[in-house]
Amino acid sequence: MTAWHVITGEYPPAPGGVSDYSHAVAAGLAAAGEHVHVWCPSPLGGAVDVPGVEVHPLGGSWSRLDLDRIDAEMNRMPGKRRLFVQWVPHAYGRRSLNVAFCRWLRRRARTGDILDLMVHEPYLPFREGSLRQDAAAAVHRVMIALLLSHARRVWVAIPAWADRLRPWAFGRDIQFCWLPVPSNIPVTESNGAVAQLKSRVLSGADGLIVGHFSTYSRRVRRDLATLLPRLLSDLPELQVQLLGRGGEQVVEDLRPILGGDVCRVHAPGALDPGALSCHLQACDLMMQPYPDGVSTRRGTLMAALAHGLPVVTTIGPLSESFWLVSNGIVSVPAGDLPAMALAVSGLARQPERRRTLAAAARATYESQFSLPHVINALRADSCRVN
Numbered sequence: 001m002t003a004w005h006v007i008t009g010e011y012p013p014a015p016g017g018v019s020d021y022s023h024a025v026a027a028g029l030a031a032a033g034e035h036v037h038v039w040c041p042s043p044l045g046g047a048v049d050v051p052g053v054e055v056h057p058l059g060g061s062w063s064r065l066d067l068d069r070i071d072a073e074m075n076r077m078p079g080k081r082r083l084f085v086q087w088v089p090h091a092y093g094r095r096s097l098n099v100a101f102c103r104w105l106r107r108r109a110r111t112g113d114i115l116d117l118m119v120h121e122p123y124l125p126f127r128e129g130s131l132r133q134d135a136a137a138a139v140h141r142v143m144i145a146l147l148l149s150h151a152r153r154v155w156v157a158i159p160a161w162a163d164r165l166r167p168w169a170f171g172r173d174i175q176f177c178w179l180p181v182p183s184n185i186p187v188t189e190s191n192g193a194v195a196q197l198k199s200r201v202l203s204g205a206d207g208l209i210v211g212h213f214s215t216y217s218r219r220v221r222r223d224l225a226t227l228l229p230r231l232l233s234d235l236p237e238l239q240v241q242l243l244g245r246g247g248e249q250v251v252e253d254l255r256p257i258l259g260g261d262v263c264r265v266h267a268p269g270a271l272d273p274g275a276l277s278c279h280l281q282a283c284d285l286m287m288q289p290y291p292d293g294v295s296t297r298r299g300t301l302m303a304a305l306a307h308g309l310p311v312v313t314t315i316g317p318l319s320e321s322f323w324l325v326s327n328g329i330v331s332v333p334a335g336d337l338p339a340m341a342l343a344v345s346g347l348a349r350q351p352e353r354r355r356t357l358a359a360a361a362r363a364t365y366e367s368q369f370s371l372p373h374v375i376n377a378l379r380a381d382s383c384r385v386n
Contacts, residue, residue, distance in 0.1 A: 009091025
């Protein structure tokens with residue numbers, strides 16, 4: 001039997017989307033009867049215990065010494081090994097320039113291990129920052145070329161990554177397979193907690209809660225500073241929830257702009273998955289502007305769809321084409337903030353349309369993006385070819 005060896009730069013209790021994804025996939029594979037190992041840095045507070053998953057916290061900074069230790073332990077294990085590498089260049093130390101890590105994976109593939117990649121982010125772009133960033137972007141391409149030289153298969157979070165990676169395979173015949181990222185926030189039974197939360201946010205009055213779930217990049221903070229004053233002015237009954245780490249600072253930054261309306265913007269901060277699920281369920285609709293467009297790598301979008309929430313979002317250069325005809329979202333062009341505000345205001349006044357969108361969102365998620373689809377595709381080697 002071939003054992004799965006998930007190699008990841010993040011794993012719970014460490015925060016992050018790749019951490020949550022690695023944990024969910026490892027747990028899903030183990031629940032399906034697979035033998036699963038996880039290789040990751042040493043976590044603060046101890047790794048999360050999952051039945052059937054053996055965690056090896058030997059990654060450290062992914063130095064040569066760390067890799068030698070992983071080699072020694074891996075080589076003691078009998079049977080074939082399938083290395084499932086969660087690829088984000090910044091996750092493996094040396095300021096994202098760990099060429100030696102890629103050479104190590106290539107060497108293991110040359111000596112018999114199966115090398116599969118899951119590409120969350122391929123590399124830094126050129127000409128979007130300093131000369132130092134351009135130099136790092138060049139090294140990232142060397143790194144991905146090393147991996148593609150011996151990878152058996154490359155799974156990609158969005159089809160656009162396949163187009164960007166193919167040139168670095170230098171003609172080698174590799175399958176690039178689309179594997180959407182599922183929600184990392186399970187839908188929890190509320191037992192009245194959602195109704196209590198909704199009443200507290202609305203102060204017991206009738207009203208509407210618009211949510212935004214994000215990690216609050218500089219661009220998103222700038223967009224919110226434009227959108228929220230207009231929405232709060234147009235919709236006197238509106239309350240806003242800023243979900244995710246960093247929302248509290250956004251509220252403070254908006255205080256001079258919003259004045260007295262700042263009390264209508266709520267940021268609960270970092271929450272455990274159960275509490276976050278309750279806060280999502282309390283929202284009447286979600287406003288999710290993405291600078292490069294909605295796509296299946298956006299875990300925040302997947303969380304909203306999994307919770308059956310109507311979503312207003314953006315279509316951009318990284319968006320898959322099916323979003324243009326999806327009945328599970330309302331979309332506007334990326335960067336068009338007036339159109340975003342207008343769409344949110346319009347949907348806020350259409351409760352029946354919100355109910356229709358909510359049902360379609362949940363159905364879309366369950367039929368195409370949920371974790372069982374990911375696990376089945378991995379176990380069956382079932383490829384949506386790109």
